[in-house]
Amino acid sequence: MGTFIQQIINGLSLGSVYALIAVGYSLVYSILLFSNFAHGGFLVIGGYICYYTLNLMGTNIWVAGFAALVGAGFCAVLTERLAYKPIRERTSVTLYLLIASMGMSIVIENIFVIVAGGRFRALPPVIPTTPVDLFGLATTSAFDLLSLVAAVVFLGGLQLFLTRTKWGLAIRAAAYDLRVAGLMGVNVGRLISIVFFVAGLLAAVGGIFLSVRYTLYPQLGMITIKAFVAAVIGGLGSLPGAVVGSLILGLAEMLTAGFLSSQLRDLVVFSLLVITLIVRPSGLFGKDIKEKV
Amino acid sequence: MSLDETAVLSLSGVNKFFGGVHAVSEMTFTVEKGGLTGLIGPNGAGKTTIFNLITGVYPVNSGEILFKGQSVLSRKSHEIIHMGIARTFQNLRLFHRSTVLENVMTACQHHHPYGFVESLTHLGRWKKEEKVIRDRSLELLDRVGLADRADQDAGTLPYGHQRRLEIARALALEPELLLLDEPAAGMNPEEVFALNDLISAIHRDFDLTILVIEHHMDLVMEICPHIVCMNFGARIAEGGPEEIQNHPEVLKAYLGEEVVDE
Amino acid sequence: MSNYTEGILILLMINGIAAMGVSLLTGFTGIFTLGHAAYLAIGSYTTAILTLDYGFHWLPAVILGGLLAMIVGYLVGLPTLKLMGDYYAIASIGLAESIRLIIENWQSVTNGARGIPGIDTFTTLPITAGFFVVMAYGAFCLINGRIGRAFKACRDDHVAASLLGFNTPRYRVLSLSISAFYVGIAGGLYAGFISFIQPIMFDMLKSTEMTSVVVFGGLGSMSGALLGTTIITLVTELFRPISQYRMLIYGLVLVLVMVFRPEGLLGRHEVGPALFRKLTRRVTPAPGERGPL
Numbered sequence: 001m002g003t004f005i006q007q008i009i010n011g012l013s014l015g016s017v018y019a020l021i022a023v024g025y026s027l028v029y030s031i032l033l034f035s036n037f038a039h040g041g042f043l044v045i046g047g048y049i050c051y052y053t054l055n056l057m058g059t060n061i062w063v064a065g066f067a068a069l070v071g072a073g074f075c076a077v078l079t080e081r082l083a084y085k086p087i088r089e090r091t092s093v094t095l096y097l098l099i100a101s102m103g104m105s106i107v108i109e110n111i112f113v114i115v116a117g118g119r120f121r122a123l124p125p126v127i128p129t130t131p132v133d134l135f136g137l138a139t140t141s142a143f144d145l146l147s148l149v150a151a152v153v154f155l156g157g158l159q160l161f162l163t164r165t166k167w168g169l170a171i172r173a174a175a176y177d178l179r180v181a182g183l184m185g186v187n188v189g190r191l192i193s194i195v196f197f198v199a200g201l202l203a204a205v206g207g208i209f210l211s212v213r214y215t216l217y218p219q220l221g222m223i224t225i226k227a228f229v230a231a232v233i234g235g236l237g238s239l240p241g242a243v244v245g246s247l248i249l250g251l252a253e254m255l256t257a258g259f260l261s262s263q264l265r266d267l268v269v270f271s272l273l274v275i276t277l278i279v280r281p282s283g284l285f286g287k288d289i290k291e292k293v
Numbered sequence: 294m295s296l297d298e299t300a301v302l303s304l305s306g307v308n309k310f311f312g313g314v315h316a317v318s319e320m321t322f323t324v325e326k327g328g329l330t331g332l333i334g335p336n337g338a339g340k341t342t343i344f345n346l347i348t349g350v351y352p353v354n355s356g357e358i359l360f361k362g363q364s365v366l367s368r369k370s371h372e373i374i375h376m377g378i379a380r381t382f383q384n385l386r387l388f389h390r391s392t393v394l395e396n397v398m399t400a401c402q403h404h405h406p407y408g409f410v411e412s413l414t415h416l417g418r419w420k421k422e423e424k425v426i427r428d429r430s431l432e433l434l435d436r437v438g439l440a441d442r443a444d445q446d447a448g449t450l451p452y453g454h455q456r457r458l459e460i461a462r463a464l465a466l467e468p469e470l471l472l473l474d475e476p477a478a479g480m481n482p483e484e485v486f487a488l489n490d491l492i493s494a495i496h497r498d499f500d501l502t503i504l505v506i507e508h509h510m511d512l513v514m515e516i517c518p519h520i521v522c523m524n525f526g527a528r529i530a531e532g533g534p535e536e537i538q539n540h541p542e543v544l545k546a547y548l549g550e551e552v553v554d555e
Numbered sequence: 556m557s558n559y560t561e562g563i564l565i566l567l568m569i570n571g572i573a574a575m576g577v578s579l580l581t582g583f584t585g586i587f588t589l590g591h592a593a594y595l596a597i598g599s600y601t602t603a604i605l606t607l608d609y610g611f612h613w614l615p616a617v618i619l620g621g622l623l624a625m626i627v628g629y630l631v632g633l634p635t636l637k638l639m640g641d642y643y644a645i646a647s648i649g650l651a652e653s654i655r656l657i658i659e660n661w662q663s664v665t666n667g668a669r670g671i672p673g674i675d676t677f678t679t680l681p682i683t684a685g686f687f688v689v690m691a692y693g694a695f696c697l698i699n700g701r702i703g704r705a706f707k708a709c710r711d712d713h714v715a716a717s718l719l720g721f722n723t724p725r726y727r728v729l730s731l732s733i734s735a736f737y738v739g740i741a742g743g744l745y746a747g748f749i750s751f752i753q754p755i756m757f758d759m760l761k762s763t764e765m766t767s768v769v770v771f772g773g774l775g776s777m778s779g780a781l782l783g784t785t786i787i788t789l790v791t792e793l794f795r796p797i798s799q800y801r802m803l804i805y806g807l808v809l810v811l812v813m814v815f816r817p818e819g820l821l822g823r824h825e826v827g828p829a830l831f832r833k834l835t836r837r838v839t840p841a842p843g844e845r846g847p848l
Contacts, residue, residue, distance in 0.1 A: 348718055350714070350718070369717070369722070370717040370718050371717050371718075371720050371721055371722045371723070374717075374718060374719065374720035375720050380718060382715070382718075386712050386714065386715035386718075387712075387715075388707065388708060388711040388712060388715070389711065390707075390711055390775070390823060391704075391707060391711065395704060395707075398704060399704045399705070399707075399708050399719060400719045400720070402701040402704060402705075403720050406701070407700075407701065409702070412696065412697055412700045412701060412702045412703075413693045413696055413697055414692075414693070414696055415696045415699075415700070419696075419700060423700065426701075462719070466719065466720060
């Protein structure tokens with residue numbers, strides 16, 4: 001029973017980190033309708049900014065974290081301006097954006113291979129990982145609880161931003177139809193920049209927690225595949241779907257690791273994806289795509 | 294179900310709901326073999342939905358659709374097409390990146406098949422059948438006046454020509470029933486005039502039954518001896534052009550607003 | 556001819572066979588795959604295991620590898636090819652990773668992550684050339700005929716295709732099966748070329764690379780796929796001395812191609828008399844008289 005509760009908490013904690021990444025990815029998808037494979041790059045950028053500000057400037061985690069979030073947000077906006085904007089201004093074929101994003105993902109990863117080297121780096125012990133006793137039921141790590149709390153705070157913040165602000169309203173309108181939102185007077189260029197900034201920022205939060213969990217290395221961004229899978233299970237473009245999908249994925253992974261074998265966890269994740277899509281081709285919360293004839 | 298020998302297509306009591314919208318309600322009509330029937334009605338009356346139900350794009354909620362006495366319900370679109378129905382689309386669905394000729398050949402190839410190994414090796418029937426497909430397609434293009442455009446990309450054709458290409462492509466399926474969905478949409482009066490001639494000529498020469506959707510009443514009145522008029526998903530009148538023109542329900546559906554304006 | 560040149564030529568042709576497979580699916584049928592490394596792995600492993608453990612001659616081993624890849628492609632395609640756009644792309648990543656994980660964990664047969672060394676190097680230049688010529692002939696025949704037109708119809712407008720009497724799911728599965736066969740054969744030849752295979756060689760990066768060379772050459776152009784793979788293979792060789800910049804440049808090339816020439820090098824034209832005509836003559840003379848109107 002103790003192991004079960006422990007794995008549930010671990011699962012929710014991992015799932016909440018996936019959720020931070022998946023929500024940003026899904027947010028971009030809901031506006032521009034393409035899978036941004038460079039999203040993993042934003043996460044790595046956040047991780048490295050946090051690492052270097054902590055190590056070189058000796059600042060505390062709040063300053064380093066802030067720098068990482070803002071830095072990754074700006075890099076995401078920069079990526080959009082340099083690589084995607086010229087394409088989306090010329091054509092409506094989203095496939096081209098998808099491939100450009102794969103290119104950007106390779107570029108970002110290899111910039112870090114060249115500049116920082118390929119080795120694994122551990123973040124200084126800024127986030128406590130001490131064991132915590134949960135009312136005698138189970139022991140878990142403080143880190144797991146903290147990542148859960150951080151995810152809830154940031155996702156709650158996103159929810160407030162989307163429902164309570166003018167730009168949040170505009171983003172939700174654009175998710176229905178970007179072109180119409182543009183015709184209604186929304187500054188589309190700025191809106192897309194804001195969306196990318198938010199996506200990059202959330203990815204950086206996930207990146208910091210993932211680099212504590214798995215150490216930091218240039219290919220860490222590959223882990224976003226899991227977040228993509230979560231977003232697809234939840235239904236592309238649906239933010240609640242991304243969160244639910246992420247939690248399901250985190251739980252499935254940790255329960256497999258705890259009770260079956262940790263080698264099988266990825267296999268379980270991908271089987272879950274395929275089964276979900278066979279049963280519901282547009283994910284749990286996805287809009288049913290029916291073409292007008 | 295009573296069914297006389299001459300009916301090619303018959304709808305009886307067909308209903309279709311989209312969510313809470315009753316898009317087609319108790320629709321009943323028959324299309325006689327060899328006939329040229331017009332399906333008219335104001336915008337949003339549910340005309341295209343009727344075509345989509347006949348060709349299996351959407352499932353029917355209740356009712357029956359028979360083609361040559363056989364039900365088309367529970368069949369997939371491509372199976373219905375192979376029963377002998379062809380259609381065009383209101384919002385043009387050409388293969389834009391293929392040439393004009395290829396568009397027609399794509400439809401034409403069903404009647405001139407050859408095997409997988411022959412496709413892979415270009416041995417056997419490939420050469421002969423491909424030539425037949427090409428010649429027949431060129432013939433059809435010639436028929437709609439597009440032979441000189443054969444090698445052009447379909448997407449670069451002017452609008453009116455794209456509509457003609459859709460007709461040629463549908464004819465290449467060698468259908469018994471041809472469904473034309475607003476073939477005159479977006480055309481200028483001259484083009485509409487020429488199109489009228491084309492439809493009449495095709496009807497005469499290809500031994501076809503044609504059901505044509507229009508919301509320009511004058512076009513249909515001119516070429517269709519039999520007309521079905523619908524509004525809000527239901528049939529409101531049926532008969533010859535004169536009958537329809539003077540039918541009070543039709544006048545209300547079409548001219549209601551204009552009458553009030555006067 | 557030096558060993559080095561011969562090696563490059565063999566590699567070019569193996570990559571060419573794989574590229575034709577991907578081109579059939581992605582370029583001609585419009586199904587974007589990010590998981591074709593799996594079929595390469597199936598071909599490689601089948602060939603390696605059949606020749607080493609069961610004493611097969613290389614020729615039946617390679618062909619059986621291709622057939623097994625085709626069968627897996629068929630089985631994978633039946634339930635998943637109803638997925639559209641990015642849903643299929645993400646599902647294909649999941650499926651490919653699953654297949655790779657199965658290979659990695661099926662120790663008794665595949666030797667797990669350590670890979671299989673000592674595969675007989677049967678892949679000589681004449682043998683590769685033989686396979687290449689036969690398979691290229693098949694691919695070019697296929698696209699010039701009824702099946703090629705059916706594929707393109709499914710790609711350009713699947714609704715119109717089904718309303719022109721095409722059983723579009725069937726053609727999509729057919730396309731994937733043929734595509735998997737080509738890639739499986741390439742995998743078998745590859746095993747016999749490098750003589751050592753490991754699951755990590757067939758990861759997502761490999762899948763991305765296989766698809767991006769086809770995009771680079773031009774979606775919907777078989778000769779474009781061959782040109783694309785030739786250029787990328789040669790450029791990759793050229794940058795081998797500065798290998799750390801190799802991937803960076805590769806990523807940049809992808810982005811730049813999408814920004815400046817998204818339709819790829821050849822667009823959808825084939826190298827041949829038709830392209831030549833297109834370049835030299837703008838107006839096509841009428842092959843017949845106008846119609847009755």
